[in-house]
Amino acid sequence: MPKYLCMQRNLRTANSPKGEKPSPAQMQEMYAQFGAWQAKFKTNLVDMGGKLGQGRLVTSQPAADGPFVEVKELVGGYMIVSADNLDEAIEVARGCPGLVGPSSGVEVIEIHTP
Amino acid sequence: MSAPRLVEHFFRHEYGRLVATLSRRLGVQHLEAVEDAVQAALMTALESWTVAGLPDNPSAWLFRVARNALVGELRQRTRRGRILGETRSEYMGAPEDAPEPFLAGEMPDDLLRMLFVCCDEGLPPESQLVLALKTLCGFDVREIALRLFSTEANVYKRLERARNRLREVPPSIDELTFEQYSSRLPAVHKILYLLFTEGYLSSHAETAIRQELSDEAIRLASILAEHPVGKAPETSALLALMHLHAARITARQDASGGLILLEEQDRALWDQERIQLGLSWLADSARGDVFSRYHAEAGIAAEHCLAPSFAETRWEKVVECYALLEQVAPSALHKLNRAVAVAQWQGPAAGLALLEGFEPPSWLAGSYQWAAVLADLHRRCGHDHAARRYRDVAVKSAPTQAVRELLERRLQIGT
Numbered sequence: 001m002p003k004y005l006c007m008q009r010n011l012r013t014a015n016s017p018k019g020e021k022p023s024p025a026q027m028q029e030m031y032a033q034f035g036a037w038q039a040k041f042k043t044n045l046v047d048m049g050g051k052l053g054q055g056r057l058v059t060s061q062p063a064a065d066g067p068f069v070e071v072k073e074l075v076g077g078y079m080i081v082s083a084d085n086l087d088e089a090i091e092v093a094r095g096c097p098g099l100v101g102p103s104s105g106v107e108v109i110e111i112h113t114p
Numbered sequence: 115m116s117a118p119r120l121v122e123h124f125f126r127h128e129y130g131r132l133v134a135t136l137s138r139r140l141g142v143q144h145l146e147a148v149e150d151a152v153q154a155a156l157m158t159a160l161e162s163w164t165v166a167g168l169p170d171n172p173s174a175w176l177f178r179v180a181r182n183a184l185v186g187e188l189r190q191r192t193r194r195g196r197i198l199g200e201t202r203s204e205y206m207g208a209p210e211d212a213p214e215p216f217l218a219g220e221m222p223d224d225l226l227r228m229l230f231v232c233c234d235e236g237l238p239p240e241s242q243l244v245l246a247l248k249t250l251c252g253f254d255v256r257e258i259a260l261r262l263f264s265t266e267a268n269v270y271k272r273l274e275r276a277r278n279r280l281r282e283v284p285p286s287i288d289e290l291t292f293e294q295y296s297s298r299l300p301a302v303h304k305i306l307y308l309l310f311t312e313g314y315l316s317s318h319a320e321t322a323i324r325q326e327l328s329d330e331a332i333r334l335a336s337i338l339a340e341h342p343v344g345k346a347p348e349t350s351a352l353l354a355l356m357h358l359h360a361a362r363i364t365a366r367q368d369a370s371g372g373l374i375l376l377e378e379q380d381r382a383l384w385d386q387e388r389i390q391l392g393l394s395w396l397a398d399s400a401r402g403d404v405f406s407r408y409h410a411e412a413g414i415a416a417e418h419c420l421a422p423s424f425a426e427t428r429w430e431k432v433v434e435c436y437a438l439l440e441q442v443a444p445s446a447l448h449k450l451n452r453a454v455a456v457a458q459w460q461g462p463a464a465g466l467a468l469l470e471g472f473e474p475p476s477w478l479a480g481s482y483q484w485a486a487v488l489a490d491l492h493r494r495c496g497h498d499h500a501a502r503r504y505r506d507v508a509v510k511s512a513p514t515q516a517v518r519e520l521l522e523r524r525l526q527i528g529t
Contacts, residue, residue, distance in 0.1 A: 024153075030160060032119075051161065
């Protein structure tokens with residue numbers, strides 16, 4: 001089955017309303033939803049990936065002066081799913097709780113393997 | 115791979131435990147920083163556990179993350195304080211100096227201590243209650259407002275008042291003597307009672323939401339009863355009345371959420387195991403020579419639980435308990451309830467006679483309870499005119515649709 005790279009894209013803009021912090025009871029709910037999603041797509045979830053931290057672009061050119069846009073400002077995290085086709089991969093990604101919402105989206109890209 | 119299940123209310127209860135433990139180590143004047151750190155630790159846990167699975171000891175994991183965040187935050191504040199030339203020696207002796215936590219039995223101690231901290235005499239009971247719901251039960255402002263039928267702004271105000279008080283007068287409860295703990299014990303009982311009745315008596319549509327508050331009250335009262343500072347006949351009586359009421363909670367509503375009168379309830383739905391538990395706490399409460407309002411109320415609840423049917427209730431015992439309740443906690447509402455019991459025992463005329471010439475305080479006179487009882491007693495005496503008058507008042511002042519429907523059903527007056 002082909003694999004797909006899912007990247008969480010930060011869609012928050014300067015005027016986005018600041019999201020309210022979830023309460024402990026809501027976190028429990030989110031945890032449960034996440035578990036249900038993982039169970040539903042357990043054959044598709046190849047690598048749960050993780051959040052992205054600091055990084056640096058390495059090129060043959062000498063480093064230019066900043067300011068740079070941090071990668072993590074654009075991409076929150078990634079995971080790899082396997083699916084028969086792009087649509088099915090999108091369905092898996094879309095089902096992930098908290099991934100597709102007012103301030104976050106997901107980019108699903110096929111990985112070509114030889 | 116899928117995330118393993120967590121016990122019910124895990125996040126909420128961990129919140130309460132961590133806030134209690136960390137604020138004991140750092141002092142309650144840092145309550146807000148502690149709460150922020152705990153909230154952040156729970157968020158980190160949510161992100162990490164869903165990907166990597168649960169750690170071996172989730173509680174210890176959370177404690178480590180919250181403590182590290184807090185130490186970092188307070189160090190920064192100290193540094194800022196030093197730059198500003200302030201002396202902030204209070205931040206010294208950071209919590210990492212303390213031995214690793216989670217000695218058995220430490221958690222209940224911390225939770226209990228926090229409960230006594232919440233019951234500060236300098237705070238009005240509403241603020242105490244809100245503070246307990248926030249710090250011990252892990253509800254946020256929005257959830258508290260929903261449960262107490264209050265606005266978020268109002269809850270926030272009460273919470274601020276409580277936090278300000280704790281900042282000004284950091285209660286050094288650690289140095290409190292057993293006697294000083296005892297002096298706050300009545301306030302602790304009162305808060306737990308309030309928490310329970312908010313859940314039990316609330317007319318909130320969702321049973322689950324109401325039951326949550328009652329469950330929290332029982333949880334905290336049980337911890338209290340197991341501890342030397344809380345072992346008192348009043349604590350046992352309080353637990354008895356909670357269990358004896360909770361045993362019947364599911365029988366109080368029909369499938370569509372309508373209220374069911376005690377005499378109509380299906381007694382087979384009552385939780386017999388829970389009734390036994392309540393009765394054993396009641397027996398426990400009889401040790402010693404204390405008789406509190408909780409004893410009287412537990413006694414009344416026990417009579418109902420033990421009666422094979424509504425008709426076979428030992429009404430003379432119920433009347434006796436209400437009379438005792440009036441003595442230890444004078445309230446016009448208790449007199450009204452006694453009149454209802456007297457009416458069952460000796461007939462509606464005897465019930466009316468008890469209220470004859472009694473001037474209810476304005477808060478009761480204007481309530482649906484007062485009007486409904488008078489309407490019912492007059493109806494049963496055949497005083498149709500008076501019955502109609504009181505019924506209209508009762509229906510008009512009913513707080514919820516469920517109560518209004520119940521009143522209309524019950525107070526039908528013959529043509």
